[in-house]
Amino acid sequence: xxxDHEGQKGEHPLDVLSSLLGDDLVRVNAMILRNMExxxxxxxxxxxxxxxxxxKRIRPLLTLACTRLYGDDGDRPFSLAAAVEFIHTxxxxxxxxxxxxxxxxxxxxxxxVFGNQASxxxxxxxxxxxxxxxxxxxSLEVLRILSTASAVIAEGEVLxxxxxxxxxxxxxxxxQIIGAKTAALFAAACEIGPVIARMDEAAxxxxxxxxxxxxxxxxxxxxxxxxxxxxxxxxxxxxxxxxEGKLTAPVLIALGEADAAEREFWVRTMAERNQHDxxxxxxxxxxxxxxxxxxxxxxxxxxxxxxxxxxxxxxAGKKGEPLRSALLDVLNFSVERSA
Amino acid sequence: xxxDHEGQKGEHPLDVLSSLLGDDLVRVNAMILRNMExxxxxxxxxxxxxxxxxxKRIRPLLTLACTRLYGDDGDRPFSLAAAVEFIHTxxxxxxxxxxxxxxxxxxxxxxxVFGNQASxxxxxxxxxxxxxxxxxxxSLEVLRILSTASAVIAEGEVLxxxxxxxxxxxxxxxxQIIGAKTAALFAAACEIGPVIARMDEAAxxxxxxxxxxxxxxxxxxxxxxxxxxxxxxxxxxxxxxxxEGKLTAPVLIALGEADAAEREFWVRTMAERNQHDxxxxxxxxxxxxxxxxxxxxxxxxxxxxxxxxxxxxxxAGKKGEPLRSALLDVLNFSVERSA
Numbered sequence: 001x002x003x004d005h006e007g008q009k010g011e012h013p014l015d016v017l018s019s020l021l022g023d024d025l026v027r028v029n030a031m032i033l034r035n036m037e038x039x040x041x042x043x044x045x046x047x048x049x050x051x052x053x054x055x056k057r058i059r060p061l062l063t064l065a066c067t068r069l070y071g072d073d074g075d076r077p078f079s080l081a082a083a084v085e086f087i088h089t090x091x092x093x094x095x096x097x098x099x100x101x102x103x104x105x106x107x108x109x110x111x112x113v114f115g116n117q118a119s120x121x122x123x124x125x126x127x128x129x130x131x132x133x134x135x136x137x138x139s140l141e142v143l144r145i146l147s148t149a150s151a152v153i154a155e156g157e158v159l160x161x162x163x164x165x166x167x168x169x170x171x172x173x174x175x176q177i178i179g180a181k182t183a184a185l186f187a188a189a190c191e192i193g194p195v196i197a198r199m200d201e202a203a204x205x206x207x208x209x210x211x212x213x214x215x216x217x218x219x220x221x222x223x224x225x226x227x228x229x230x231x232x233x234x235x236x237x238x239x240x241x242x243x244e245g246k247l248t249a250p251v252l253i254a255l256g257e258a259d260a261a262e263r264e265f266w267v268r269t270m271a272e273r274n275q276h277d278x279x280x281x282x283x284x285x286x287x288x289x290x291x292x293x294x295x296x297x298x299x300x301x302x303x304x305x306x307x308x309x310x311x312x313x314x315x316a317g318k319k320g321e322p323l324r325s326a327l328l329d330v331l332n333f334s335v336e337r338s339a
Numbered sequence: 340x341x342x343d344h345e346g347q348k349g350e351h352p353l354d355v356l357s358s359l360l361g362d363d364l365v366r367v368n369a370m371i372l373r374n375m376e377x378x379x380x381x382x383x384x385x386x387x388x389x390x391x392x393x394x395k396r397i398r399p400l401l402t403l404a405c406t407r408l409y410g411d412d413g414d415r416p417f418s419l420a421a422a423v424e425f426i427h428t429x430x431x432x433x434x435x436x437x438x439x440x441x442x443x444x445x446x447x448x449x450x451x452v453f454g455n456q457a458s459x460x461x462x463x464x465x466x467x468x469x470x471x472x473x474x475x476x477x478s479l480e481v482l483r484i485l486s487t488a489s490a491v492i493a494e495g496e497v498l499x500x501x502x503x504x505x506x507x508x509x510x511x512x513x514x515q516i517i518g519a520k521t522a523a524l525f526a527a528a529c530e531i532g533p534v535i536a537r538m539d540e541a542a543x544x545x546x547x548x549x550x551x552x553x554x555x556x557x558x559x560x561x562x563x564x565x566x567x568x569x570x571x572x573x574x575x576x577x578x579x580x581x582x583e584g585k586l587t588a589p590v591l592i593a594l595g596e597a598d599a600a601e602r603e604f605w606v607r608t609m610a611e612r613n614q615h616d617x618x619x620x621x622x623x624x625x626x627x628x629x630x631x632x633x634x635x636x637x638x639x640x641x642x643x644x645x646x647x648x649x650x651x652x653x654x655a656g657k658k659g660e661p662l663r664s665a666l667l668d669v670l671n672f673s674v675e676r677s678a
Contacts, residue, residue, distance in 0.1 A: 040498045094463060098456040117437040117500055120459055124433060124466070125493035131470055131486035135479060143482065147470035154464035159379045161456055 013329035014056050017065060020326050024064045024078070025057060031082040035129055046114045046122045051089055054105055058330070059084045059189040062214075066193025066207045069314050069323050076196045079133045080142060084189045086130035087146065091153055091185075093123035098157065099244060103237050142192050149188035156180025165245040167271045171252050175216065178223075183215030190214075206313045210327075213307035218334040220300040223248035225337075227284055228293045239280040245270045249299060250292040251283075262286055300335040307331055352668035353395055356404060359665050363403045363416070364396060370421040374468055385453045385461045390428055393444055397669070398423045398528040401553075405532025405546045408653050408662050415535045418472045419481060423528045425469035426485065430492055430524075432462035437496065438583060442576050481531050488527035495519025504584040506610045510591050514555065517562075522554025529553075545652045549666075552646035557673040559639040562587035564676075566623055567632045578619040584609045588638060589631040590622075601625055639674040646670055 018025045036047040060081035067077040095101070096109040097116045103109055111119040127150070134143045160177045163169050190211030194203035226241045227250055241248050247255075247270065255266055265282065269275050287293060308331060311324055357364045375386040399420035406416040434440070435448040436455045442448055450458040466489070473482045499516045502508050529550030533542035565580045566589055580587050586594075586609060594605055604621065608614050626632060647670060650663055 038494055038497075040494050040501065042497050042501050043494065091463075094459050098459055116455075118497065120433050120437055121493050121496045121500065124430075125490055125497065127463070127466065128486055128490035128493055131482070132490055135483045135486050138479060140474060140477060140479070143470070144474045147467055147474050151464055151467035151471055154460050154467055155377055155379050155382065157460045158377075158381050158457065158464065161460065162379065162381050 013326065013333040014058060014061060017061055017323075017326040017330055018057075020322055021061070021064050021068060024068075025061065027075075027078045028057070028060045028064065028081045028085070031078045031133075032085055035079075035082060035086070035133060036126065038125070042114070042118055043122055043125055046093075046110055046118055047089070047126060049113065050092065050104070050110050051085070053107070055085075055089075057085065058218075059088050059185060061330075062186065062189045062211060062327075063193055065323050065327055066190045066211075067196045068193075069207075069320050069327075070194050070197035070199050070203060071315070071317070071319065072193075072197035074196075076137060077193070079137055080192055080196065081189075083130040083133040083137075083146065084185070084192075086126040086133070087150055087153075088185060090123040090127040090130070091157075091181075093119045093126070095157065098161070099240070101237075101240065139195060141195050145188050145191055145195065149184045152180045152184040156182075156184065160246065163247065165271050165273060166247065167255070167267055169247040169252065171249075171256075174247065174249060174252055178216060178219040179212070182219040182222075183212045186215030186218065187212035203314075206310050210307050210310035210314075213303045213310065214331055214334060217300040217303040217307060217331065220249050220296055220303070221335045221337065224250050224293050224296040224300070227287055239283075242269070242280055242283055243275065245273050249296045250287050253292040253295050254287050254290040257290060258286075297335060304331050304335050352665065352672040353397060353400060356400055356662075356665040356669055357396075359661055360400070360403050360407060363407075364400065366414075366417045367396070367399045367403065367420045367424070370417050370472075371424055374418075374421060374425070374472060375465065377464070381453070381457055382461055382464055385432075385449055385457055386428070386465060388452065389431065389443070389449050390424070392446070394424075394428075396424065397557075398427050398524060400669075401525065401528045401550060401666075402531055404662050404666055405529045405550075406535045407532075408546075408659050408666075409533050409536035409538050409542060410654070410656070410658065411532075411536035413535075415476060416532070418476055419531055419535065420528075422469040422472040422476075422485065423524070423531075425465040425472070426489055426492075427524060429462040429466040429469070430496075430520075432458045432465070434496065436462075437500070438579070440576075440579065478534060480534050484527050484530055484534065488523045491519045491523040495521075495523065499585065502586065504610050504612060505586065506594070506606055508586040508591065510588075510595075513586065513588060513591055517555060517558040518551070521558040521561075522551045525554030525557065526551035542653075545649050549646050549649035549653075552642045552649065553670055553673060556639040556642040556646060556670065559588050559635055559642065560674050560676065563589050563632050563635040563639070566626055578622075581608070581619055581622055582614065584612050588635045589626050592631040592634050593626050593629040596629060597625075636674060643670050643674050 032051060036044050036051065038044060063081040063084055064077050092104065093110055096104060096111045097119050101109045102112050134146060156177050160181060163173060163177060187208045191204050191208040194207050223241060226238065226248065229238055251266065251270065258266060265286065269279050269283065308328060311327055314320060314324055316324065371390060375383050375390065377383060402420040402423055403416050431443065432449055435443055435450045436458050440448045441451050473485060495516055499520060502512060502516060526547045530543050530547040533546050562580065565577065565587065568577055590605065590609065593601070597605060604625065608618050608622065647667060650666055653659060653663055655663065
């Protein structure tokens with residue numbers, strides 16, 4: 001995947017995309033802040049800890065870009081992009097409880113600071129609030145897309161839970177899991193763009209497929225980084241998937257050509273979760289031996305290429321072209337980022 | 340609150356209500372079973388454990404009754420009553436994780452059998468599925484009512500969490516908590532009846548207020564039973580609220596006139612959660628001394644009387660009268676039940 005548009009030298013592709021969108025993201029952020037308010041102080045406190053503290057806002061940016069790409073310049077995407085971010089935040093809060101995570105976005109995760117109970121309940125609140133925002137917007141089609149995505153995400157998380165520590169997990173099953181837990185929300189975030197812009201089903205499908213493939217590429221790269229990343233840049237703990245026994249792309253690649261000793265290692269560490277101090281380093285050495293990082297990134301590139309083909313079908317008018325170019329940079333960055 | 344209609348002698352008022360509704364509840368149960376299906380086997384397994392195993396279906400019955408009360412005899416309430424039950428089930432699953440409960444409906448709670456992780460995620464799934472059902476029905480007003488109720492429930496749960504172990508909790512704060520965590524969904528379940536039947540805002544308000552007051556009465560009685568109930572009938576552990584340091588109606592009544600020693604007891608056990616083996620028995624003795632059970636039930640009766648007044652405004656045609664009468668019995672039973 002090549003792209004001539006490079007943006008400002010050294011600038012983050014999401015910042016380039018954001019600046020092309022004028023003050024759209026500022027409007028979304030204001031909508032996010034206003035809608036996480038509650039008479040119950042713990043709710044905005046916990047939500048602010050996670051939401052206001054940052055995050056790349058990639059999903060709301062996708063909703064904004066995929067709306068503007070079709071020439072719509074109205075206000076509707078602001079509340080719907082906020083709804084998408086709320087759904088994402090709710091799943092993060094619940095994931096961190098489920099995974100017993102301790103770090104998120106470079107600091108202690110909300111479950112550590114506020115407790116599992118508050119994380120579960122504030123997740124529920126944000127999820128409900130997302131639906132309230134959609135109801136206020138009034139599009140049943142947007143409601144359909146995002147309620148379906150939410151159900152699929154939950155199914156993906158349960159499937160991941162059921163497949164953890166299962167050394168027989170196939171690459172197909174892995175793609176099914178990340179398709180549900182990650183790509184479904186990317187797909188929905190993109191698909192509602194043409195819905196807001198009142199485009200036809202063909203445009204919806206193009207953006208849905210763009211988002212889905214982008215989501216797969218993004219998650220595969222993420223799963224490589226969980227072994228290959230630098231902890232300081234990653235903002236989370238390297239080796240989380242290993243410790244939790246989650247069978248992800250790099251491990252599945254290495255497992256596919258493991259010798260007896262290696263297989264025994266993966267069974268002990270991932271299936272039986274009997275891990276010692278230097279096992280992560282050993283895992284990383286085995287992955288390198290099988291070139292699993294580069295091959296994982298190659299897989300991600302293949303999905304990125306499919307995403308690019310979907311994006312090519314979007315309109316290329318004066319406004320559309322720079323946005324499309326910026327989206328390509330985001331796509332490329334999702335695969336090539338080092339964190 | 341008096342009511343001449345007594346139903347079949349000894350029959351449970353919810354069974355009487357259900358039989359008045361013909362095969363409505365059968366249709367709702369079929370809708371529930373069909374919509375908790377998923378390709379991921381753990382989802383129907385866990386959902387069935389909780390949903391199919393019983394529960395009184397009081398909320399779906401309220402939706403059905405409040406639709407039929409206004410003369411609507413269509414199919415729409417089936418999926419919406421199922422959506423209400425899914426929202427309720429999702430909150431039960433999350434509550435049991437949050438409260439670290441071990442028993443529900445007379446058997447081990449889902450979090451004990453399937454783990455906290457699966458309970459959180461299947462709750463998310465059922466919640467999303469509820470919204471999918473509402474979207475398929477297509478009423479933005481129903482979506483507004485139930486998304487708002489869901490946000491309010493989550494707020495109420497967080498408020499309860501923030502107020503636990505706070506000996507200064509006022510009766511007003513307690514009513515705010517149970518209004519949000521319990522009465523809001525009763526109110527929504529009833530309010531959507533006249534919405535389905537295409538009645539005006541006045542009918543919506545009557546049924547919303549009926550449900551809200553019924554919910555308050557129901558929860559206050561439940562909170563009394565948490566001390567006064569018989570474990571075998573209750574289907575959950577007596578003294579849960581005490582152990583968790585939740586300040587509920589009976590304790591707030593006793594606290595209002597506690598002497599120094601009693602206050603010290605409540606501070607130690609509820610605020611500091613420093614509890615010994617016979618503390619629950621001591622708590623029960625103090626509650627009896629202050630007549631807190633009877634006074635709690637009296638409070639519940641006051642809300643039941645308000646609910647009755649709202650119900651009196653509903654139509655009293657040939658079909659309406661027996662339904663209204665059966666709803667009065669349910670209301671009465673909610674306060675007087677021993678479990």
